Amino acid sequence: MKKIKEGINLKKLLRLKNTGSIFVIAGLLTIFVIALYTFILQSSYTKTALETEITRDTASADAVHKLVDGRIGKEDFDQIKDQSDEKKQLYKDISSYFNEIRTLNSTRYIYTATKNEEGKLVYVVDGLDSDADDVRHPGDYIEEEMVPYIDRAISGENVYSQDIIDTTWGPIFTACYPVRANHDGTGEIIGAFCIEMDMQSAYGMVEETNHISIICGLVAGAVLLLICLYTYYVYQKSKAEEQKQKQLLMTAAEEADAANKAKSAFLLSISHDIRTPMNAIIGFTNIALHQNTVSDIHDSLEKVQKSSNHLLSLLNDVLDFTRIESGKVTISPEPVDITQLTDNVQAIMNGLIYNRDLKFEVHREIPKNPYVLADVARIREVLVNLLGNAVKFTKDGGKITLDISSYPGADEKHIITRYVVRDNGIGMSEEFQKKLFDPFSQEDDANARTQYKGTGLGMAITKKYVDMMGGSIAVESKKGVGSTFTVEIPLELSEQVIQSEQKQHLHRDLTGIHVLMAEDNDLNAELATMILEDAGTTVTRASDGKEVVDLFKNHPRGTYDLILMDIMMPNMDGHQAAKAIRALGIERSDAVTIPIIALSANAFIDDIQESLDSGMNDHISKPINMEELIDTITKYIKHD
Structure with a gap:
């Protein structure tokens, strides 16, 4: 009997082991299938990505060729034979023109080539800067990997590489076009015009994606294996x-x-x-x-x-x-007179309804103690969002009201402020009101979406701010009748009496002020220069961080009154440049005292703090606001 039981147990054990083996094998097969699928999918993606890149580069190359076609002819090839011909004005004009097109079009190389008396392919004009490390001179031999493409072009074909060409400078796409003797594109073929475009980013992106996808596939397979084993274990324990x-x-x-x-x-x-x-x-x-x-x-x-x-x-x-x-x-409460807040909101509202036939009324009950601890900016933004929506969704001839009141809070040190915004605009459906405060939500009405444009984020932002301040927001609305928003925010009373601050009158005449500006983008530099020169300043521009440091360092104390500093620049960024200028304080005192203002597209709080930490005095976010720029500069310039 004992042997029979042992035999039964052994069979059960073998059955369990076999079942476990099946799960392990299934898991391994799963990994294999996923890995194979990932490989096939990635191969397809790589092919598609490269074809897309080559198609784009082909179109770009054709556009460049269209610009150049007709500008070069037999005279250019006859007069430029060797390196000594680089001194000729003809060579300089063509090279400069090629370089200008190359720079504007983000192309790596533009050049012409022909066959010399020995029948070998040589360079004629290279579009690189003359001092570039890899510039080629007239008469230099063409690299071996490019010979087949140029030979085909000289035979009369427009040639485009269908795969990435691996050169000593990295992966490239190339296009070669025949050049004929006459400027109008007729006559015998005398050479080739070639364009090479950098494929490093596309190639690197594909390689990186390949690696990531393979890793993800392996990880997914391992996870699925664990899921299979865990499912087997759970299945043995409980169906539930x-x-x-x-x-x-x-x-x-x-x-x-x-x-x-x-x-x-x-x-x-x-x-x-x-x-x-x-x-x-x-x-x-x-x-x-x-x-x-x-x-x-x-x-x-x-x-x-x-x-x-x-x-x-x-x-x-x-x-x-x-x-x-x-x-x-974050919410940053500070002592404030609540009546001043509502005055500011009313002034903003007057601007919103300018040139609109809308009636706006404010009804407010001023509490006995109007001084509270509040985040003025957040409350103002909530009210401006609600009032802005009321203006947007109320037709001319309509009416908007803002009712402001308060009532006792949880204890004698707190009050609840209530803001009610009413309008008789287009209203909202009951269905939409349920998701009004969800991100990206908009009324499912084609006419409304076309007429009243927006991201669908305004009310979501408003709700977030109200929640962060511990308040509540509610809405009542009916299609064709209008909407009513009620916001309640708990505030702590303040014993401090806040005197209304008089805004300092800024002397905005900047005549005689010399501004040193670091900006690598030509259009941004031109815009800022026009604004500053209109205000009476003299502007000296540096194209990167290193140049602005050198200009400041190599000019006498007092040459510059203020520095405007872009952040993202080549060679040395704005933060590094600011630190380098401040470090000159050991040698000259004005390096410590000269105002440095960041002028950057980076607009987050962390970006502003990083500018201040690097030694700058202030931070202005792009796009440039003329009033803000002039006012900020004026704040740091001393006038007699």
């Missing part, structure tokens, strides 16, 4: 537990699907909303370029400015929401 795990997986899948849908909805919405003002900006800019009268040009530029402000508003909404979601926004 297995069902629970399946339910968790389904929930996770649903959440992931919801997250993907939200992301897709955002990308679709923001793409549409950005393209709308961009269409107006580009369109009216082109119109202005062809208009003749000042009034017509002014009208077009006003439309460009309006669309630019709308585009900036969209981007600011996205940035604000991102900062809130990442936890970079």
Whole structure:
């Protein structure tokens, strides 16, 4: 009997081991299938990515060739034979023209080639700077890897590389075109015009994606193996537990699907909303370029400015929401007179309804003690968002009211401030009100979405701010009747009496001020220079951080009154440059005292703090606001 039981137990043990082996084999097969699928998928992706890059580069090369075609002919090839011909004005003109096109088009090399008396391919004109390390001179032999392409071009073909060419300078795409004797493209073929474009970024991106995908595939396979083993273990213990795990997986899948849908909805919405003002900006800019009268040009530029402000508003909404979601926004209460806050909001509202036929009324009950601890900026932004929406969704002839009141809070040291915004605008459906405060939510109405544009983030940001201040927000609305928003925010009373601060009158005449500006972008530099020169300043420009340090260091004390510093620059960035200038304080005192103001597209709080930490006095975010720029400079310039 004992042997029979042992035999039965042994069979059970073998059965369990066999079952376990099946799961292990299944897991290993899963890893193999995933790895194989990842490899096939990545091979397909690599091929598609390279084909896309080559197609784009082919179009770019054709565009460059179209610019150059007809500018070079037999005379150029006859007069330029060897390095001594580089002194000729003809060579300088062609090389300079090639270099200009190469720089504007982000092309690595542009050059012409021909066959010498020995029948070997040689360079004629290279579009690189004459002092570049890899510049080629007239008569230098063409590299072996390029010979087949140029030979085909000289035989009359337009040649495009279909694969990445590996050269001593890295992976490139090349296009070669025949050059004929006459400038009009007729006559015998006398040489070739060649373009080489850098493929390092595309090649590197594909390689990096390959590595990441392989790793992800292996990790996914390992995870699936563990899931198989764990499922087997759970199955042996309890059918109910297995069902629970399946339910968790389904929930996770649903959440992931919801997250993907939200992301897709955002990308679709923001793409549409950005393209709308961009269409107006580009369109009216082109119109202005062809208009003749000042009034017509002014009208077009006003439309460009309006669309630019709308585009900036969209981007600011996205940035604000991102900062809130990442936890970079905090509430900073400080003593304030609550009546001054409402005065400021009313002044802002007057600007919102300018040129609109809207009636705006404010009804407020001033508490006995109007002094509270509050984050003025956040409360103001909440009210401006609500009032701005009321203006947007209320037609001319309508009415908007703001009711402000307060009542006792949790104890005698606190009050609850209540803000009620009412309008008789278009209203909202009950269905939309349920998701009003969700990110990217907009009324599902084609006419409304077309007429009232936005990211769908304004109310989400408003709700986040109210929640961060411990308050509440509610809405009542009816289609075609209007909407009412009620915000309640708890505030702590303050014993400190705040005197209304008089804004210091800034002397805004900058005549005689010498500004040293570091800016690598020519258009940004031109814009800032025009603004500053209109204000009476003299501007000296540096193109990177190293140059601005050298200019300051090599000029006498007092040459410059202030430094404007871009952040993202080649050779040395703005933070490094500011530190380098401050470090000169050992040798000269003005290196410590000269005001340095960051002028950068980086707009987050962390970016501003990094500018201050590097030794700068202030930070102005692009796009440049003329008033803000002049006021900030004036603040740091001493006047008699």
